Amino acid sequence: MAQKERHILSLSGGKDSTALAIYLRDLGSVPDMEYIFHDTDKELPDTIEYLKRLEAYLGVPIERTTKHTSFDKMLRVYGGMLPSNHRRWCTRMLKLRPFEDYVGDDPVVNYVGLRADENRTGYISHKPNITVVYPFQDDGIVYEDVIRILEESGLGMPPYTEWGRTHSGCFFCFYQQKIEWVRLKQKYPELYEEAKTYEKPNKINGNIFYWNQDESLEELEQPERIAEIIANWEKNQKRLKTKRKNRPLVSVLTGYESEDEEDRGCLMCFL
Template sequence: MALKMNLRLGTGMPNVNGQKKIRHILSLSGGKDSAALAIYMRDRIDGMEYIFHDSGKELPETYEYLERLEGYLGTKVVRTTFGTTFDDLLRRYGGILPSNHRRWCTKMMKLKPFEDYVGNDECVNYIGIRADEDRVGYISHKPNIIASFPFRDDGIAYEDVVRILMESGIGLPPYIEWGRSRSGCYFCFYQQKIEWVRLKQKHPEYYEMAKAYEKPNRVNGNVFFWCKEESLEDLEQPERMQQIIENWEKSQEKQRQRRKDVPLASILAGMEYEPPTREGCLICQL
C-alpha cells in the first residue's frame, strides 16, 4: 500500500497572535510503533524534536534501539528526566509500588517530564497509535498541546509498521527476540507472567533487582507485588516457571487455531500477530 499523509499544520506555523511558532514533538518509548512513526515522519516535518522519557529503569536493549534510531534519524534523541529517580519517588509514595491502579510512575516519570519539556509553547505531539487499534491513549489536557495521530489518519496498521521498520534497516526492537512484547521499565507491572519468566532467563540480574522492591511498605507494612497476588520469589520457582511456560504455549496454540488470516508481515518478521487491543501504559509502550 502506498504510504501518504495529510498534514494540516505547517512546520513553524505561527499561532494566532503571530508571535510564537509551533513545536513538533514526537515522544519515543523504545517500542516499535513510536520508532516506526519517527521513521515515517522524518522527511515530512522539519525541525521535529524526538524525546525519550528515561526512567533510569529501562532494559539495555531499549537504549541500544534508541541509539540505532538516532543513527537513522541523523539527530539526537533528547532524554528528559523529572530530576528525581524512581527510588526517590518510591520513598515519596511510602514504598508502595506502582500498579495499574496506582500509576504514579507514568504520571511522575513520563507525563510530567513531557509537559515540563513543552512548557507553555504551542506544540503538536505525534502519537504512534495505529489504524487497527481501538484506543485513545494519552492526550494532554493543556490547551497548548495538540495530539496528532499520523498512523491512524493514514491507515497505517500493524503490518505496515513492521514493514517500515524492516525497510529502514532499523528492524524490530531487540528485546522482541527473547520474547518481551513491550518497552518500558524492566519491572513493568503490565508484563505478562511469561515475560517475567523470560526476564529471569535473559536478564537474571534485572529480575533480582525487581524482586528486591517487593518488601513491606512504610504506610501499612503490607508487601506489594509486581504481579498482584504472586511474588517474584514464588514465580521463579522451577515448577512454577514451567507451569507458566506450558500455560502460555497452550494459549498461543488456541490463538493460532482461532486466527484465520495472519498478516504476511508477521510471518516474515517471525512474530506472533499482535491483536489490535493492547493493555498497558500508552506513553511507555508505543
C-alpha cells in the first residue's frame, strides 16, 4: 500500500512562515498539516511567545524537532567554534538535519513561506521524498498581504519588531546588524551578557571568534561606540528614505528602512 503523503510547515517565528500557517489554515486546503519548529534553545523570548499565540490560533500543537539537541550541545561538538556566515554549522545541524530526521523517509510536501515579491535562497532539503511548495509565490502574495494576514488574524507582527529587531532566530545570531546588538542590550541586557560569554578561545585552535567578525561584544557595548552605531544607523535611514520614496507602507509603520534585510540570513531561521 502506498504511504500516505504528509504535509509539513516549518515555523521560524518570523512573519512569513506564521502568515503562511494562518493563510493555509483559513483556506482549509490542507486539513492534516503538521506544524514544526526547530528550537535551538537560544531563541528570543519574543519568538517563543509568538509561537504560543500562533499555537492557540491554530488550535494544534507546534512540534519541537530538536528535543535531543541544542545550540550548546552542537557548539561542544564543534569545539567551541562559533558559527558564522562562512561556518554555518548551526543552520545545518539545528534546522536542516532535525527537519530531515523528523520527516524520515515518508513522502512529504513541505510548505515554505517565500513571498511572490522576493527572491531569497537558503538551506532547503533536497531529499527526494520531500517536495517543496511555495503557496505565496503561486498565489501572488506579497509583503503587504502578509502584514494584512497577520493583522486580520489578531496576531500582528512578531513582538521583537516592536523594539527594532528585524528577524527571528537565536538572540546572538551573527546575522544581526550592529544596531540590533545595541537594541538587544537595551531590551534584554541579560541575553547580551550571555552572548558575551561565548566569545572566548575555542578548543580547536585557541582563536577567539566574535559574533561580529571584527568587533567583540565588549567593545561594541562601550557608550561611545553605542552612540556611534546609533548615529550611523540614523544617517543610513535618512539616506534610504530619500532613496526609497515609494517604500512599502509597512516599513513606514514599523520604522524599518533596510536595503537588504530580506536578503540577509537564512530561510530556515528567519522566514
